[in-house]
Amino acid sequence: MPDLMSDFEKFINNNEIRVPHLIKIALLHYQFETIHPFLDGNGRIGRLVIPLYLLSNGVLDKPCFYISDYFERNRGAYYEALDRVWTRNDLRHWIKFFLTASIYTAKAAKSKFKKVVGLVNQLNKDILDIKGRPENTMKVLGAFYDNPILSSKQLQEITGLTQPTVDSAIRGMIEKDILREITGYERNKIFSLHRYFDVFASEEKENS
Secondary structure (H helix, E strand, O other): OHHHHHHHHHHHOOOOOOOOHHHHHHHHHHHHHHHOOOOOOHHHHHHHHHHHHHHHOOOOOOOOOOOHHHHHHOHHHHHHHHHHHHHHOOHHHHHHHHHHHHHHHHHHHHHHHHHHHHHHHHHHHHHHHOOOOHHHHHHHHHHHHHOOEEEHHHHHHHHOOOHHHHHHHHHHHHHOOOOEEOOOOOOOOEEEOHHHHHHHHHHHHHHO
């Protein structure tokens, strides 16, 4: 096992192997799943290596290449493609499957990004109709772009605004259906930028 992991590390760090990065990470993923170095979590770690490798080699600016979704949706085909390498030495079939998954993932990410940008532009316009100082409301809304589920206390810490100012902005955004309270509690309420989640939920339905 140590020798296999050593070979894996040498391959992943070998910059003299002149193959496209997607081909290389396809081979790396196959190698990792073949080695199966851990007692548990090999699948999760193996999938996590993919965006991290692409990020470290400048193919991605952020680790936002969620190819795991395609693997999960096509689990049977995924395991069959790996098995064909193990049993028939059919590496070409695995690479074609991996590249198909990469195309799907890239298109899905592009679609989500466009929808999120459109949503942000619309929300930035909607808050102009909310009572209060627009810059304060924008601070509160901006906090939700980084974390779409927040409490009033968290918003105060993030924005540096007072509780009355934050609560006023929240009330205005709830009236505009920008935010929703998701606990149903009278105290310790938590608010969600629900339309942000709707973008991803709609993508899931379209691709299922």
